[in-house]
Structures are given as C-alpha cells and as structure tokens.
Amino acid sequence: MRVQLNGITLEAVEGDITEVAADCIVNAANSSLLGGGGVDGAIHRAGGPAILEECMRIRERQGGCRTGCAVITTAGYLNAQYVIHTVGPVWRGGEQREHELLRSCYMESVKLAETHRAASIAFPNISTGIYGFPKSPACDIAVDTIAELAGSLNSIKHVYFVSFDQDSFLMYARRLKTIG
Secondary structure (H helix, E strand, C coil): CEEEECCEEEEEEECCHHHCCCCEEEEEECCCCCCCCHHHHHHHHHHCHHHHHHHHHHHHHHCCCCECCEEEEECCCCCCCEEEEEECCCCCCCCCCHHHHHHHHHHHHHHHHHHCCCCEEEECCCCCCCCCCCHHHHHHHHHHHHHHHHHHCCCCCEEEEEECCHHHHHHHHHHHHHHC
C-alpha cells in the first residue's frame, strides 16, 4: 500500500527490514547501541561488524543514545548507505511521556536522514516489540509524524513503514489510506 503526500511516497511494506533497499534503514536500538534482539539484532547481524564498530565509537564519544534520540552509522553489508539507530520508549502505561518520546524517534531519524541527503528511509515498528508500546497508537504516531513532516522534507522522497508481521502491515496500510 502506498500513498503520495506533498510529493513524498509513503509505503507500507511487509517483510524483513534488512532486505529493504533504502538510503537509510532505521534501527529500533537500545541505549547501549551494542545490538540486542528483534530488529536491532537482525540489523547488526545482516550489516556486519562495521555497524557495531561505529556504535562503539559513538558510545565512547557520548555514552550511548538516550530515549527519543537518534545516531547514524554506516550500513555495512545492508542495501543502504546508513543505519539510523533510535531508542524508542519502553511502554509504562502511557504516563511517562511515551507518546512524545516515540514521536521524537521519528522526528530525529528524519532529521538525520535529511542532513545526510537521503532520498529514502525505512522505519520498523519502533518500540512495539519487547518494549511493549501498543501497536495501534504506535502506528498512528509513526504515520502522523511523517505526514506532518512531509511538506518540509527536502531530500527524502520515499518513506517505508516495514512490518515483519502481516497484522502490523495491514494496520499501517489501513492507516495510510486515511491520509492518502
């Protein structure tokens, strides 16, 4: 499912984000930047050691990455130029700024992609796995944030919302239909 919005293509994709061809692939990282499970582990495995090496240098410089923030590294062996690592919030019932922090993940990732003149960016379903953020509001935040930014983007022309499971893919496809 794809829609056009202010000259930007927004597309829901079902599959493995490590196989998406995009200038930037966003990683739902943890604050240590040392890899982990889920999307984070898959990206580190598929991208190879160069990603971890750059993450370690970032850790040395700034001590990791805070929730709601993002950093950028090489993409290693992935079919991308960069990996943008963003740390989503752990769901604690919705009263600990989780919505605001998740929105910040998307905004900061787009800002880095624009700074590096990326034409395309692929997002996973940030924070909806082990971090427990409810999938439907997370989908709304993702799509609404990108839709809000679409009119001000310079380099980005294609945004992928990549879901590993069919239910999430269908949720993003339905949500995109409401803005297209």
